[in-house]
Amino acid sequence: xxxxxxxxxxxxxxxxxxxxxxxxxxxxxxxxxxxxxxxxxxxxxxxxxxxxxxxxxxxxxxxxxxxxxxxxxxxxxxxxxxx
Amino acid sequence: xxxxxxxxxxxxxxxxxxxxxxxxxxxxxxxxxxxxxxxxxxxxxxxxxxxxxxxxxxxxxxxxxxxxxxxxxxxxxxxxxxxxxxxxxxxxxxxxxxxxxxxxxxxxxxxxxxxxxxxxxxxxxxxxxxxxxxxxxxxxxxxxxxxxxxxxxxxxxxxxxxxxxxxxxxxxxxxxxxxxxxxxxxxxxxxxxxxxxxxxxxxxxxxxxxxxxxxxxxxxxxxxxxxxxxxxxxxxxxxxxxxxxxxxxxxxxxxxxxxxxxxxxxxxxxxxxxxxxxxxxxxxxxxxxxxxxxxxxxxxxxxxxxxxxxxxxxxxxxxxxxxxxxxxxxxxxxxxxxxxxxxxxxxxxxxxxxxxxxxxxxxxxxxxxxxxxxxxxxxxxxxxxxxxxxxxxxxxxxxxxxxxxxxxxxxxxxxxxxxxxxxxxxxxxxxxxxxxxxxxxxxxxxxxxxxxxxxxxxxxxxxxxxxxxxxxxxxxxxxxxxxxxxxxxxxxxxxxxxxxxxxxxxxxxxxxxxxxxxxxxxxxxxxxxxxxxxxxxxxxxxxxxxxxxxxxxxxxxxxxxxxxxxxxxxxxxxxxxxxxxxxxxxxxxxxxxxxxxxxxxxxxxxxxxxxxxxxxxxxxxxxxxxxxxxxxxxxxxxxxxxxxxxxxxxxxxxxxxxxxxxxxxxxxxxxxxxxxxxxxxxxxxxxxxxxxxxxxxxxxxxxxxxxxxxxxxxxxxxxxxxxxxxxxx
Numbered sequence: 113x114x115x116x117x118x119x120x121x122x123x124x125x126x127x128x129x130x131x132x133x134x135x136x137x138x139x140x141x142x143x144x145x146x147x148x149x150x151x152x153x154x155x156x157x158x159x160x161x162x163x164x165x166x167x168x169x170x171x172x173x174x175x176x177x178x179x180x181x182x183x184x185x186x187x188x189x190x191x192x193x194x195x
Numbered sequence: 196x197x198x199x200x201x202x203x204x205x206x207x208x209x210x211x212x213x214x215x216x217x218x219x220x221x222x223x224x225x226x227x228x229x230x231x232x233x234x235x236x237x238x239x240x241x242x243x244x245x246x247x248x249x250x251x252x253x254x255x256x257x258x259x260x261x262x263x264x265x266x267x268x269x270x271x272x273x274x275x276x277x278x279x280x281x282x283x284x285x286x287x288x289x290x291x292x293x294x295x296x297x298x299x300x301x302x303x304x305x306x307x308x309x310x311x312x313x314x315x316x317x318x319x320x321x322x323x324x325x326x327x328x329x330x331x332x333x334x335x336x337x338x339x340x341x342x343x344x345x346x347x348x349x350x351x352x353x354x355x356x357x358x359x360x361x362x363x364x365x366x367x368x369x370x371x372x373x374x375x376x377x378x379x380x381x382x383x384x385x386x387x388x389x390x391x392x393x394x395x396x397x398x399x400x401x402x403x404x405x406x407x408x409x410x411x412x413x414x415x416x417x418x419x420x421x422x423x424x425x426x427x428x429x430x431x432x433x434x435x436x437x438x439x440x441x442x443x444x445x446x447x448x449x450x451x452x453x454x455x456x457x458x459x460x461x462x463x464x465x466x467x468x469x470x471x472x473x474x475x476x477x478x479x480x481x482x483x484x485x486x487x488x489x490x491x492x493x494x495x496x497x498x499x500x501x502x503x504x505x506x507x508x509x510x511x512x513x514x515x516x517x518x519x520x521x522x523x524x525x526x527x528x529x530x531x532x533x534x535x536x537x538x539x540x541x542x543x544x545x546x547x548x549x550x551x552x553x554x555x556x557x558x559x560x561x562x563x564x565x566x567x568x569x570x571x572x573x574x575x576x577x578x579x580x581x582x583x584x585x586x587x588x589x590x591x592x593x594x595x596x597x598x599x600x601x602x603x604x605x606x607x608x609x610x611x612x613x614x615x616x617x618x619x620x621x622x623x624x625x626x627x628x629x630x631x632x633x634x635x636x637x638x639x640x641x642x643x644x645x646x647x648x649x650x651x652x653x654x655x656x657x658x659x660x661x662x663x664x665x666x667x668x669x670x671x672x673x674x675x676x677x678x679x680x681x682x683x684x685x686x687x688x689x690x691x692x693x694x695x696x697x698x699x700x701x702x703x704x705x706x707x708x709x710x711x712x713x714x715x716x717x718x719x720x721x722x723x724x725x726x727x728x729x730x731x732x733x734x735x736x737x738x739x740x741x742x743x744x745x746x747x748x749x750x751x752x753x754x755x756x757x758x759x760x761x762x763x764x765x766x767x768x769x770x771x772x773x774x775x776x777x778x779x780x781x782x783x784x785x786x787x788x789x790x791x792x793x794x795x796x797x798x799x800x801x802x803x804x805x806x807x808x809x810x811x812x813x814x815x816x817x818x819x820x821x822x823x824x825x826x827x828x829x830x831x832x833x834x835x836x837x838x839x840x841x842x843x844x845x846x847x848x849x850x851x852x853x854x855x856x857x858x859x860x861x862x863x864x865x866x867x868x869x870x871x872x873x874x875x876x877x878x879x880x881x882x883x884x885x886x887x888x889x890x891x892x893x894x895x896x897x898x899x900x901x902x903x904x905x906x907x908x909x910x911x912x913x914x915x916x917x918x919x920x921x922x923x924x
Contacts, residue, residue, distance in 0.1 A: 134458070136454070136455050136458035137455070139455070139457075140702075141458075142455055142457040142458045142461070143279060143457075143703070144703050145457070145458050145461035145462070146274055146275045146277070146279075146317075146457065146460075146461050147274060147314065147703060147705070148313055148314055148317065148461075148465055148468075149703075150461050150462050150465045150466075151462060152465075152466060152469060153465065153469065158494065159494035159495075159496070160496060161496050161499075161500070161588060161589050161591060161592055162496040162497060162500055162589075162592065163496075163592055165591075165592050166588060166591045166592065166601065166702075166704070168494070168588065168706055171313060172311070172312070172313035172472065173310050173311055173312075173313065173342060173344060174310070174311040174313060174314055174705070174706075174707075175705065175706030175707065175708070176703055176704070176705055176706060177588045177591070177601075177703065177704045177706055178702070178703055179591070179595075179702055182702060182703070
């Protein structure tokens with residue numbers, strides 16, 4: 113897993129990204145994949161709780177919240193705003 | 196409606212009760228509107244039971260349509276047929292016909308949320324592979340239109356192997372009749388055809404079926420390939436031959452290599468979902484609805500958090516303020532009824548049993564029905580509107596700082612109603628340490644059985660002065676709820692730092708859209724809760740009230756009886772008219788007090804009094820507390836009974852009697868420090884056999900329940916001791 117790349121945790125509020133790769137070795141991360149967090153999916157950071165953690169994401173209209181530390185398992189390619 | 200109803204049925208074929216013709220399983224994602232739809236389809240024809248050997252509730256109902264009866268089984272919400280939790284495993288077992296004592300369903304009603312096709316279609320692919328007749332109910336179509344989602348229903352049906360799709364809006368009833376017809380005809384329909392999502396897996400599943408000597412269903416074969424043989428499906432998988440097991444391992448290596456099978460399934464299936472969505476779902480302009488505005492507000496971190504506290508404060512204020520008029524009414528009715536019945540039946544043991552035992556005891560519990568109704572109404576509304584999930588999200592960071600997770604908040608909030616379902620709800624927490632910490636914290640949340648004790652003591656001893664927009668009584672009640680929360684959090688923190696130390700696993704929480712709760716669904720749930728409460732009042736509390744009455748009534752002392760006669764005669768010489776009647780009452784009350792004191796209950800209370808004396812409790816309070824250990828709501832009934840026969844019986848209401856209660860020297864028993872101590876004791880002490888039983892079941896042993904009981908009782912005792920000693924000093 114690359115440390116310097118963009119992950120879900122680095123997306124800013126209102127920013128969209130497409131998931132590029134998932135570190136699936138942890139069974140709990142696999143559980144998140146069953147919820148739809150897989151490669152090729154577009155995801156948007158919509159809001160966060162106090163202190164920026166956890167983060168609420170939107171994927172295809174459904175809301176899902178992840179903690180900062182877990183969002184790092186998902187590498188993303190940011191999508192330019194307006195797409 | 197149709198010709199069928201006009202056909203004359205031969206007399207010998209008319210069943211006395213309509214027979215169930217088929218059974219349909221209702222399957223869908225959590226929050227897909229599944230339960231609302233289930234309630235709309237079955238109405239009040241529902242039954243809640245338990246699945247054999249587990250604590251998961253089994254909801255079934257009957258759908259009547261066109262003279263035919265179809266049983267609907269509402270399965271726990273699930274994202275996948277790969278079972279990760281007990282609830283999901285049960286859904287899988289029921290669908291695959293592996294559940295002990297029940298057959299495989301005749302068909303599937305798949306509930307698909309139109310605003311969340313993405314996750315819904317993942318599950319639907321797995322359902323199509325079951326090869327069972329299936330109908331899809333596309334719900335929330337009104338919300339989808341507002342959110343700018345346009346769905347091509349025909350294309351969606353075609354993509355799912357030609358399955359029939361019924362568009363419904365469960366809240367308004369739109370499309371329900373078509374759906375009812377489709378469900379009724381389901382057993383005669385052919386299953387959807389298999390869709391080509393994952394050719395490698397399909398081929399492997401067929402190969403495995405060819406090797407397995409028993410009739411392994413295609414869907415089961417697929418699940419075995421993905422899940423492997425695990426603890427959960429072991430009993431079923433043990434029927435496989437050694438040859439089949441070898442083949443299974445070989446095929447799994449071939450398909451997945453080093454990739455975790457669950458991850459592989461997610462990648463392949465969601466890839467198909469994304470492609471399918473491109474052809475069946477289009478974006479349309481959004482409508483700005485109330486939903487958008489509410490979401491916009493609660494999504495602001497600070498405003499959302501402040502909003503959460505306002506919501507909680509309003510709930511507690513409502514529970515206290517709105518219920519009062521109805522409660523006063525019930526209280527008055529019970530008191531009048533007791534006096535009337537007592538007068539009607541005359542003196543004697545039977546009259547006392549009915550008036551002082553049954554009416555005073557059960558009446559003093561029934562009185563809290565309005566408060567419990569209001570509390571449950573709010574919890575149901577918050578849950579059904581999607582706000583509870585939002586609360587978990589907003590509180591996650593706070594909960595994590597005390598060693599819990601946001602998911603702990605749902606069991607905790609449920610525990611405000613009752614710790615038993617709250618502890619059962621901890622199953623959503625995947626990590627065992629988090630789960631046990633939550634189980635130990637949950638009984639500190641103020642449950643509906645504590646509410647009566649709080650309400651009684653507060654209304655009797657806290658003045659109803661206004662403080663800002665709340666009154667002081669509401670504020671004290673709010674404070675007690677907060678106290679419970681703080682104690683629970685401290686407990687969790689302590690546990691996570693000591694016995695339950697360990698790392699925190701990843702966590703995700705689904706945040707459903709806000710939705711307007713459906714009145715019918717809310718009422719059905721509320722009715723279920725009221726039934727449970729009244730059932731307990733009618734059985735456990737009734738029994739305890741009668742037993743306590745007997746302990747307080749017997750043995751009767753003849754010396755006291757003779758003494759009363761003497762005093763009455765003396766009074767009759769010197770007094771007359773109203774003064775004499777007053778003197779008679781006074782003598783009778785002194786006599787009942789003396790009788791109570793030498794009764795079994797009085798003696799038991801006096802035996803334990805030294806233990807509770809440092810807390811400022813007299814023998815009557817001590818006796819009531821002891822009687823309340825099996826179920827804490829009994830305390831009110833016991834106090835009601837004990838004080839109905841004592842010398843404070845002049846006061847019509849229980850709170851009046853408590854205020855009038857004194858020590859031998861005439862000083863009041865219920866001083867403010869003593870009442871605060873008693874409240875603290877109730878806030879902490881684990882006086883609930885049902886909670887202990889559920890902790891034992893959920894933790895698989897007596898260790899945790901025994902620890903929880905000893906820990907909570909010690910804290911309650913010490914808290915009450917400190918409050919009384921410091922307050923009285």
